[in-house]
Amino acid sequence: MSFTGTSSDDFLSGLNPEQRAAAEHGGQGVPGPLLVIAGAGSGKTTTLAHRVAHLLRQGADPQRVLLLTFSRRAAHQMNQRVGAVLQRWLGASGAQAPELPWAGTFHSVGARLLRRYAERIGLSEAFSVHDRGDAEDLMGMVRQQLGLAASTERFPLKSTCLSIYSRVVNGQDELAAILQGAYPWCSAWEAELRRLFAAYVAAKQEQQVLDYDDLLLYWAAMLDEPGIAAELGAAFDHVLVDEYQDTNRLQARILRGLKPDGRGVTVVGDDAQSIYGFRAATVRNILDFPDQFDPPARVVTLDRNYRSTQPILAASNAVIAQAAERYAKALWTDRVSSQKPELVAVSDESGQARWVADQVLAQREAGVRLISQAVLFRSASHSAQLELELVRRNIPFVKFGGLKFLEASHIKDVLSLLRWAENPGNRLAGFRAAQLVAGIGPTRSARLLDAVQAVAVPAEAIGAFDPGSGARDEWAAFAALMRGLMAQVAWPGDLEQAVNWYDAQLERLHDDAAVRRKDLEQLVRVAASYGTRERFLTELALDPPDATSAEAGPPLLDEDYLILSTIHSAKGQEWHSVYLLSAVDGCLPSDMATGTAEEIEEERRLLYVAMTRAKTRLQLVVPQRFYVRQQGAGGDRHVYGARTRFIEDAMLPLFERLPKAPPLPPLPEPRLGAKQPAVDLAARIRATWM
Numbered sequence: 001m002s003f004t005g006t007s008s009d010d011f012l013s014g015l016n017p018e019q020r021a022a023a024e025h026g027g028q029g030v031p032g033p034l035l036v037i038a039g040a041g042s043g044k045t046t047t048l049a050h051r052v053a054h055l056l057r058q059g060a061d062p063q064r065v066l067l068l069t070f071s072r073r074a075a076h077q078m079n080q081r082v083g084a085v086l087q088r089w090l091g092a093s094g095a096q097a098p099e100l101p102w103a104g105t106f107h108s109v110g111a112r113l114l115r116r117y118a119e120r121i122g123l124s125e126a127f128s129v130h131d132r133g134d135a136e137d138l139m140g141m142v143r144q145q146l147g148l149a150a151s152t153e154r155f156p157l158k159s160t161c162l163s164i165y166s167r168v169v170n171g172q173d174e175l176a177a178i179l180q181g182a183y184p185w186c187s188a189w190e191a192e193l194r195r196l197f198a199a200y201v202a203a204k205q206e207q208q209v210l211d212y213d214d215l216l217l218y219w220a221a222m223l224d225e226p227g228i229a230a231e232l233g234a235a236f237d238h239v240l241v242d243e244y245q246d247t248n249r250l251q252a253r254i255l256r257g258l259k260p261d262g263r264g265v266t267v268v269g270d271d272a273q274s275i276y277g278f279r280a281a282t283v284r285n286i287l288d289f290p291d292q293f294d295p296p297a298r299v300v301t302l303d304r305n306y307r308s309t310q311p312i313l314a315a316s317n318a319v320i321a322q323a324a325e326r327y328a329k330a331l332w333t334d335r336v337s338s339q340k341p342e343l344v345a346v347s348d349e350s351g352q353a354r355w356v357a358d359q360v361l362a363q364r365e366a367g368v369r370l371i372s373q374a375v376l377f378r379s380a381s382h383s384a385q386l387e388l389e390l391v392r393r394n395i396p397f398v399k400f401g402g403l404k405f406l407e408a409s410h411i412k413d414v415l416s417l418l419r420w421a422e423n424p425g426n427r428l429a430g431f432r433a434a435q436l437v438a439g440i441g442p443t444r445s446a447r448l449l450d451a452v453q454a455v456a457v458p459a460e461a462i463g464a465f466d467p468g469s470g471a472r473d474e475w476a477a478f479a480a481l482m483r484g485l486m487a488q489v490a491w492p493g494d495l496e497q498a499v500n501w502y503d504a505q506l507e508r509l510h511d512d513a514a515v516r517r518k519d520l521e522q523l524v525r526v527a528a529s530y531g532t533r534e535r536f537l538t539e540l541a542l543d544p545p546d547a548t549s550a551e552a553g554p555p556l557l558d559e560d561y562l563i564l565s566t567i568h569s570a571k572g573q574e575w576h577s578v579y580l581l582s583a584v585d586g587c588l589p590s591d592m593a594t595g596t597a598e599e600i601e602e603e604r605r606l607l608y609v610a611m612t613r614a615k616t617r618l619q620l621v622v623p624q625r626f627y628v629r630q631q632g633a634g635g636d637r638h639v640y641g642a643r644t645r646f647i648e649d650a651m652l653p654l655f656e657r658l659p660k661a662p663p664l665p666p667l668p669e670p671r672l673g674a675k676q677p678a679v680d681l682a683a684r685i686r687a688t689w690m
């Protein structure tokens with residue numbers, strides 16, 4: 001499809017000069033590398049969308065544009081925005097705006113490319129993608145097999161093992177260095193960990209499963225093959241990467257492998273908003289980008305903020321100005337306002353919940369819809385009290401981040417049926433699926449998997465398997481289901497088949513079957529928006545919906561609801577009013593992240609990201625007392641909160657302090673004087689009902 005045209009409308013005219021320079025960079029032909037450093041709210045997304053539209057208008061083929069975003073939601077939004085820009089430009093001619101088929105996250109694009117090249121790189125085309133939970137389970141299995149779990153209690157947990165493995169892979173670093181820097185208490189286990197990781201890799205390869213990290217690792221390794229690298233590089237004329245500050249070294253290596261000379265590459269990001277260090281993202285990627293190339297990449301800086309009022313921006317700038325690293329820009333805006341951001345002191349977390357609920361309702365009365373208001377927090381658990389308060393007051397809300405939907409065991413059960421059908425070599429899935437049948441335990445299940453592995457047609461081995469006399473009837477039904485699922489595929493019909501079969505097991509497997517049934521219905525609804533079973537399983541593992549209703553049908557989305565979100569999930573978004581919960585030391589910075597100076601710096605950037613989401617109104621709530629969950633001997637306890645260290649005393653003039661009135665003085669002690677006659681309160685209360 002071609003979008004070149006002669007419309008005289010200047011569709012870039014809404015952009016400021018820097019945005020426009022970025023959108024038009026390179027003129028005709030394939031341009032040199034471009035780095036757009038875009039401050040918070042400076043129109044990064046807008047600019048990227050216009051750049052893509054501009055390229056298409058210059059004759060770029062949408063099939064040959066690779067757009068890498070941070071989440072599936074961001075890819076979807078980008079597609080829509082590019083479409084809207086083009087529509088505006090195409091105007092009355094009414095041509096259909098294009099889909100960008102290669103817009104997605106690094107991981108999901110990686111998965112697609114690996115399937116395409118599977119045969120040439122020795123992978124099965126039907127490889128499964130393990131989500132974090134599956135990867136941990138497999139790590140746990142291997143750890144068990146090697147006897148490491150039993151050998152001592154102090155050997156790291158499976159989740160820690162996976163985190164270490166992942167840091168090594170993504171950071172492209174040495175195991176010893178990672179252990180020393182981030183997991184010093186595991187250093188003594190270096191040799192065992194190395195053995196564990198080798199066995200983990202072997203198990204994955206044998207079963208044809210890839211975990212998150214593999215998708216990048218295999219992609220990068222594929223690009224080390226000059227023939228494939230040349231083919232892939234030539235398949236895309238333009239490669240655009242959003243949120244470049246949160247990419248890791250492996251992702252940077254992939255980008256270099258695709259486009260060694262940087263021609264056709266645009267990366268966009270904000271060094272001050274880098275918040276994914278715990279996933280081995282490195283802010284160096286963005287800082288070092290220009291000088292990778294000869295001549296160096298062009299750098300365009302966007303420092304005009306269109307989102308926030310001047311007082312909100314002044315406070316945000318003050319917070320980031322204290323960062324140890326210097327950033328390339330200080331943002332400015334012409335949105336004047338006399339309303340400063342507010343620091344609100346409340347007694348404790350329930351006071352905080354009541355305060356925020358009151359404010360949200362008052363704002364709604366004043367005409368600000370719920371959906372234009374958001375409550376942000378550092379960690380998903382910080383909103384628990386508020387959620388109760390909102391339910392109590394009938395205020396609808398949707399929570400983003402920290403959702404455990406896919407981790408629920410009934411969801412994993414159903415997905416294991418599909419995963420096993422998709423890749424019968426996936427032992428983890430098969431092991432789980434077979435044990436859903438009444439009377440089948442781990443030993444029989446393992447025997448079944450061996451039988452399946454030994455034959456060419458897995459469904460036959462399942463049909464012929466002897467489940468023991470007690471389980472014959474159930475087994476026949478299960479075998480029929482698996483035969484159907486393995487024979488392939490009427491999507492999403494086969495999910496419905498799996499759910500129907502599972503429904504009959506639900507009461508036996510779980511107490512609260514009714515609630516779980518609702519989740520399964522939700523899963524079927526979610527499934528309908530994916531084209532194939534493979535895409536559904538892969539995408540769901542890679543980028544699970546961060547709120548169930550994010551994927552719900554249109555009717556739900558029409559309703560007005562308040563947004564609750566972790567700061568991480570609020571990335572890239574904006575609201576009229578933003579409330580930040582628990583702006584206290586221990587929550588922000590999180591007491592889980594105060595180990596190193598870098599971690600503290602990342603927490604500061606998190607506060608900055610939270611504050612810069614607000615357009616007009618910003619409240620940071622500071623409970624004087626809050627509750628902490630503690631591991632170890634002390635148990636849970638209350639602590640007295642201090643305002644977050646990132647808002648220093650010198651910055652206080654940039655904030656309004658609430659409540660304005662001093663707290664009421666305590667009641668004076670009653671004077672002990674002449675004895676008053678007793679009051680029979682109980683009788684009065686009884687009298688109300690007489």
Ligand SMILES: Nc1ncnc2c1ncn2[C@@H]1O[C@H](COP(=O)(O)OP(=O)(O)OP(=O)(O)O)[C@@H](O)[C@H]1O
Pocket residue numbers: 014015016019038039040041042043044045046047270305306307571572573574612
């Ligand atoms: N040239 C412009 N004129 C008017 N408004 C603009 C312009 N560019 C961007 N905006 C508005 O500024 C706001 C922020 O834009 P956008 O969401 O693209 O910012 P961003 O840089 O992606 O933000 P962040 O990095 O903080 O997530 C949006 O409401 C957008 O419509």
